Amino acid sequence: MEAAAERGFDYHYVVEEKVMHDFIVKSIIKAGAEKSQGESVARMLIYADSRGHFSHGINRLSLYIHDLQTNTCNRNGKPKILKQKGSTALIDGDNALGSVVGEFAIDLAISLAKEHGVGWVTANNSNHFGAAGRYGHLASDAGFIGFAMTNTSPLVFPTRSSQKALGTNPLACVAPAENGDHFALDMAISTVSLGKVEVANRKEKEEVPHGWGANSKGIEEQNPKIILDKGGLLPLGGIEERGGYKGSGLGMMVDILCGVMSGAHFGRNVRAWAQVGHDKADLGQCYIAVDPKCFADGFTNNLKQFLDQMRSLEPTDPKVPVRVPGDFSKSHGALIQHSGGLVYHKSQIEQLEKLAKEVDIPFFETKPFEKL
């Protein structure tokens, strides 16, 4: 939910969106997939980077390429509708790339919502679909309230458990407001992502805040090294007395709506994170579109009022205004606009240069990033 821009990240390079798009497409074709599959991956990764969600952007390209090279996912998978009734549909993801399944599923949910007011689609046999918020935005751009959820590899200790049994199971809800404004919630049900613990560890921090992680026995732990050494994440809220059982319950809800309802893997049956790139994922996902015009008149205006009411609350610290979900991404979007392209840290560009050599495609031009 936070844009790197506001978190003081350093940028060194600017890459035009079109240039990055072509690079991604070429790399996916080299890994054996059709151009249309590469275009889907490019849209997914650029969505994330353009909003400052670097953990779901170009940093993940090598993961998808590896999935294709090893046939862990189907190179040219084509999702199919298995069942359809009224507002609902069940999809076989055909083990396609997650963004291919996601775009197919949210498009179907939108068209069902156009006809029936709601479209509720679950997919089994899917893969890592990037940032959940992207599918919500696709619905919102079409005038609908969009939801997307997925189950993921077990990294979270349910409350009281000494075994990891839930994924970070993200839940996104995006709704359109007047003048291009949005409500855009995109959250994991763990307090933080594993990436945040990794960053703290790389910076050699001795402690992360309470509620972030646990040791290998599921006991709360603040030392990032210990959390990363066979430990894991805690559900939103942290330990039980601070409400962690609610985050745990939300994580189970997402798994039921995704894994159980679609007939995919669920809970501990989802492949371990260490098996990513080896075992087939069979993730379960849920995509919902709802037409706000079927309810009270003036939704986009009312939502704009609600969002502005929240933003104008008196902050506890005058330098740190109240934000609504999606505002951080918007501010990163403004930076992109100003810079004339996606902005990256030099380490990201170095990684991509290495990747270009590995898959044997030409590298692209970058421009230096100029501070505002």
Add this chain to the structure above:
Amino acid sequence: MEAAAERGFDYHYVVEEKVMHDFIVKSIIKAGAEKSQGESVARMLIYADSRGHFSHGINRLSLYIHDLQTNTCNRNGKPKILKQKGSTALIDGDNALGSVVGEFAIDLAISLAKEHGVGWVTANNSNHFGAAGRYGHLASDAGFIGFAMTNTSPLVFPTRSSQKALGTNPLACVAPAENGDHFALDMAISTVSLGKVEVANRKEKEEVPHGWGANSKGIEEQNPKIILDKGGLLPLGGIEERGGYKGSGLGMMVDILCGVMSGAHFGRNVRAWAQVGHDKADLGQCYIAVDPKCFADGFTNNLKQFLDQMRSLEPTDPKVPVRVPGDFSKSHGALIQHSGGLVYHKSQIEQLEKLAKEVDIPFFETKPFEKL
């Protein structure tokens, strides 16, 4: 989510469900409403007490009677459908008692789901509807996955805000599993309810855990007295670095799906808790039923497997097993079954005796509670 039975509450009296039902109906009739309204309230309050959710049970009867006596809510309100298309409907709650609106709305959602796979109903002009989980259970008992949400009076500080602007905005999701088993999540988006802070204060505790509440400026505070003196609650997660912004975002999502979407009050426009019983509420609510048979085969079996997988996780403390949402209520239900009626603390029965005198109806018979 916790049953008093597991939290070491003391019980002194047992009251047969039928006896309590008749007492509630009589008291509501005395307050000027028709019998059918009283029966709806009775079903709502007995649902909560039979599951150990005492904060939403008979303890609330005086609130509803006051609402009727003062015409704050419509004595014989009849909810109406304002709009209906496909899976969706918008309801005018007619300022009726919350349980009257809630039963009407979830019944409608269920019948829409029978036809279209999903029923998605929002209601404006509604009132306090008791425990959200109840409406989820009504859907689940009919074979559907049921959701219920409501906005409520602002008691929660959104992240970074020094002003309370969100309710505890409960979200319930209930799903049926094989052999009468359930997943039954019913959670406020605050870390805890105000009631938990009040209990700590009555017990003269000097501190509540981190993440529960804040002082009147929205700064985290552990002294329950200070929290209750114009302070308020923190969203699930607590302060920002511990994930409170996610609880805050969830609270906004519930308000958008309830208040904004239905055209009811939202955010800070919802009456303050202090104005309950004076100003009309105009709460917004959202009720959803989804037919799991429209998705992968064997839902109730798969859900049972998922729930049992969670329950059988190795606990961090062997004496404290892993539970899934709804298990606490189930264990309280077993106590009720064994005791032959609803079980109460003596202070609750004394309150009811006072109420009986005030509204001038005969009091009922109780039996002494016998420890298991």
